[in-house]
Structures are given as structure tokens and as C-alpha cells.
Amino acid sequence: MRNYTITTLGAATELLDLPFDRPLEEWNDPRIVQVPRGISRHVVRFVRAHNQIFAIKEATERYVLREHHLLRELADASVPVVDAFGTVIDRSDQQDHHLDGLLITRHLPYSLPYRSLFTERSLPDLRSRLLDALAQLFVRLHLSGFFWGDCSLSNTLFRRDAGSLAAYLVDAETGEMHPQLSRGQRSHDISIATENIAGELMDLQAGGYLSMDDDPVETAMALQPRYDKLWAELTDDEVYPSGESYRIEERVRRLNSLGFDVSEIGIRTEDAGRKLRFETHIVEPGHHQRRVYALTGLRVQENQARQILSDLARFRAKWIEGVEHDIPEDLAARRWLDEKFYGVLGMIPDRLRRKLPDAELFHEIAEHRWLMSEQLGRDVGRQAAVDDYVKTVLSKLPDTAVRILTDPITEEMPVIRE
Structure with missing residues (x-):
């Protein structure tokens, strides 16, 4: 008789008959699949169910429940993390011996571990983009009061985002949630990350995936200044002469350009009214994403949203120029969505369409x-561009929506047990 308690967010009927009465390492279920992954301290298996991929990690019940709670709390704070789907506790085997708990998360579609970024089709200046993505993730975590405690590239997944990368937290088991982090806590978190990242880059270099001319330690140390610059931009107070209040709007626009909303501004007079102090108390990520969703209904990542808004602005401007009167932005968005966005995507063969997210395509x-x-020195036109892209680029790409590995011995990362 199977003994366990499963708690999930949503229907989980296809998961109910998994062999929960056996240690995860011993599972031999036909639904188990291999996907690209990083190093884990615990046994982790991936299961296909409900046309989705779920990651299942085995750990003590205390850590399973704690990590599930932290992931849900971070998601509620709009921090990019994997989706905590459920937990399985109170497990025992057929001899009634106690088994560790299980944490179930949804596999992040179109995501890649860091090793895949270095071994597959590479982005230009990959290391710089990787560090920029990590700096943004750290700032969002720290603004929410989360101390990671053991950041590494292996604990992070990456998605391509309009030529850049977006980073997602995968492993929160060492994290702590606080009302607010001190400067010392934030600095310590970045120091831990720098040391871990340097070691992982050394491993890549030893494997031939990073040039011997590159310095892993120097690369890892570049995280701190990136983080400091972004943190200062988002949180530092500024003092403006009273006659230059327009600079407050400039500051808000800079914050928006970084993908954050300003939810509170405190202004107080100083020096007998000659100066103003601008305080950003709370910032929330996803400014452009929310704008694109409001206009088009598309759920995209932040850099993709910036690109879409720029393209939409050009589309609207040309329409206005042609008709010689103003066009409401929502009307232009609907026409842009039909004629440009889905017009372009509709030219791609269905069998290749799912290789990348629509916005990235x-x-x-x-x-x-x-x-x-x-x-060529001339506009080649939409059809020619799509045909050439499909032939020379898209047809050669792996399917990154859910990439199932066929050679887990050589491609799956090893499991490290505590």
C-alpha cells in the first residue's frame, strides 16, 4: 500500500500513480525523460505528464516544504523563478520505512542551463550577457528581501530574450526571506556567487568550452560592478535643483527602460525650497511586459517587450503618416498584431515554429x-528574410521548448549528493 500526501496547485491525476513508495533514484517509469540540466546536490528526475515536463527533487521534508514556500513567495513578488507545482511528503516504502519528501516544479519552457549556452549556438559576447542577466536577477531577489546564499550558474536557468538573456532562479533551498537585506547581506551574497561562478567557468575552460585566453576569475568578478550600478540606479536618492524638476521624469524613464515601475516617489524640499529629493521606495519589474500585454495580449519577456513596443511605434507612425491623422495606440496594436506579428510567424512552417518562442522568433x-x-544595400523584404532565416538558421536549431536528450550518459550533468 502506498503512503504519501501530495499537495499540488492544479490537477495532477497523471502524477498520482508515480512510484512514490520508492526512492527517487530507483524510479524506472516510462514517463521519465532526460533534459539539459545543471549539477544538483540532490537526486532530480524529470517526468512528462499533462503534456508538460515536471522536475522532481528529493530532499528532507523540512527542506521540501521550505523551498516550496520560498518559490511561491518569490513568484508572488514577480521575481523570475521556476513554478513550484507541489510537494509529496509522508512517504514510506512497502516495508513502511520513511522516505524523504519530493518537490515538484514545472520545467521552464525554452530554458537552458549555462553549459548549453556555451556548447550550442552562442550569443555574441555571451559572458557579458550572462553576467547582466545574473545582476538583474540578484537585484530583483534582493529588492524582495531574499538572500540566496548559494548562487551558482547551476542553480540558474536562462532564456534567450531578444538578443539578451533572462535568468531564472531554480534552487532556493539555501535562501532566506527577510523584510529587508542589509548592505552586508547583499555584499556577502554577491561574493558567494562570484566564487561559485569562477569555479564553474574554470570547469568550462578545462572542458574546452571557454578560451584559455579568458580569465574565469576576472569574468566572475565583473558581476559585482554590474550589480552595484543597477542597484544604485534603482534605489539611490538624487537631489535636483528646484528649477530642474524635469529630471525627475528622466529618472523615471531610465527606471522604466530597465524594466521597472516606480510605485512610490517621495519628494521633499531642502535648502529653503531650492532643492528636491527624489526617492524610489519600491520598484516592480516588468514595466514593458505589462505594457505589451495590455496592448496585444502577448506574454513576453522584458527585452522582447521593448523590441515589440519599438516596432509597434514605428508601425503606428507610418500609418499616421499615410492617413495624415492620429491613430489610437490600441487600434494600431491590433492591426500590428494581425499584419506584422502573426503575419511574419505565419510564414514559418509549423514543424519549425515551436523551436523558439513566438516573440523571440x-x-x-x-x-x-x-x-x-x-x-545587399537594399531592403530585402519580409518574405525573402523569412525564407532565408528558416533555411540558414531555424532549420538547424534544436527544439528548445522541451528538449529531450537521447544520450543521457554523455549529456546529462552528474548528480552530487550531500
């Missing part, structure tokens, strides 16, 4: 068209 085709036009 749209971005890459726009970039491809620009490069082709630059080389």
Missing part, C-alpha cells in the same frame, strides 16, 4: 532582415 527574423538588407 519575431525578433530574430527582424534582425536577420536588417543584416541581409545591410549586406
